[in-house]
Amino acid sequence: MILYTIMPEHLIFPVDEQAYTKQQVIYYDGIPFLVQETETKEWEIVRNLSTNPAHFLEQKYAPGARFPLSTITS
Amino acid sequence: MEKKQYIPFGSEDQQEEKQEQVVTNIQQLGQTNIPQMTQDTAIHCLTIIGQIEGHIQLPPQNKATKYEHVIPQIVAIEQNSNIEGLLVILNTVGGDVEAGLAIAEMLASLSKPTVSIVLGGGHSIGVPIAVSCDYSFITETATMTIHPVRLTGLVIGVPQTFEYLDKMQERVVRFVTKHSKITEEKFKELMFSKGNLTRDIGTNVVGPDAVQYGLIDEVGGVAQALQKLRQLIEWKKEGGTMLQ
Numbered sequence: 001m002i003l004y005t006i007m008p009e010h011l012i013f014p015v016d017e018q019a020y021t022k023q024q025v026i027y028y029d030g031i032p033f034l035v036q037e038t039e040t041k042e043w044e045i046v047r048n049l050s051t052n053p054a055h056f057l058e059q060k061y062a063p064g065a066r067f068p069l070s071t072i073t074s
Numbered sequence: 075m076e077k078k079q080y081i082p083f084g085s086e087d088q089q090e091e092k093q094e095q096v097v098t099n100i101q102q103l104g105q106t107n108i109p110q111m112t113q114d115t116a117i118h119c120l121t122i123i124g125q126i127e128g129h130i131q132l133p134p135q136n137k138a139t140k141y142e143h144v145i146p147q148i149v150a151i152e153q154n155s156n157i158e159g160l161l162v163i164l165n166t167v168g169g170d171v172e173a174g175l176a177i178a179e180m181l182a183s184l185s186k187p188t189v190s191i192v193l194g195g196g197h198s199i200g201v202p203i204a205v206s207c208d209y210s211f212i213t214e215t216a217t218m219t220i221h222p223v224r225l226t227g228l229v230i231g232v233p234q235t236f237e238y239l240d241k242m243q244e245r246v247v248r249f250v251t252k253h254s255k256i257t258e259e260k261f262k263e264l265m266f267s268k269g270n271l272t273r274d275i276g277t278n279v280v281g282p283d284a285v286q287y288g289l290i291d292e293v294g295g296v297a298q299a300l301q302k303l304r305q306l307i308e309w310k311k312e313g314g315t316m317l318q
Contacts, residue, residue, distance in 0.1 A: 015133035020134065049147075051151060054115050
């Protein structure tokens with residue numbers, strides 16, 4: 001099926017509400033991260049939102065790295 | 075073994091004090107890992123990737139740059155005296171006009187030297203963001219799509235909607251012509267030209283062409299961009315005033 005329309009895709013095919021709550025932005029060690037909660041009650045890093053390039057060199061801030069729910073700094 | 079990182083060499087008393095602190099940390103937080111910030115680097119890097127998100131939150135599977143993330147970061151960069159310059163990396167398909175212009179205005183009004191580099195694509199509202207920096211680069215293969223503002227009717231009434239969109243477009247044109255060497259005539263010509271895009275009006279400008287039109291300053295990669303940024307930082311330290 002091809003839809004020729006100027007309407008944005010997300011208006012035509014709305015995503016499940018729950019999908020929005022799965023990911024959130026938190027601060028860990030003062031660095032903003034986009035994270036999602038894992039089954040083991042940990043945060044898994046989806047995206048590092050820092051502007052400091054040095055933060056991208058550390059393994060513990062890399063996407064896929066996990067840290068406990070309690071370690072959020074703000 | 076981990077501990078060693080956090081205990082710098084000092085006098086015995088200091089060592090003991092530190093050790094005690096570590097013990098309290100273990101007791102209170104259940105871990106020895108004291109959150110510590112890595113040192114600030116002089117050049118920070120802001121990535122504008124995916125879609126530029128506006129008032130409507132995009133589903134999480136979309137890669138998006140959210141202005142509520144980017145704007146506080148720009149404010150933090152402006153305030154932090156350790157940061158001397160900002161490199162803006164663009165690979166965006168465009169998105170919300172208001173959000174894009176907000177980011178572009180923030181970058182343009184930053185007092186620190188800024189250099190932008192377009193990798194892959196800097197389409198649509200990515201264009202004002204690319205030109206908002208003090209100096210702009212585009213890679214050989216990167217492209218920028220220039221097209222009129224499109225929106226799914228926000229204002230009630232056809233003439234009003236048209237006028238609203240026209241004014242919005244005028245803001246984009248004015249911003250781009252003010253912050254780059256392209257003339258208004260040329261930019262509008264690219265914006266309204268037919269036959270370049272499939273079933274749409276506008277132009278897809280490739281790297282060297284963008285430089286030729288005066289939209290972008292130079293063709294180059296990361297090395298050139300960082301070299302230019304360091305040059306601008308040096309120049310600013312010597313008391314030179316910034317040019318757009």
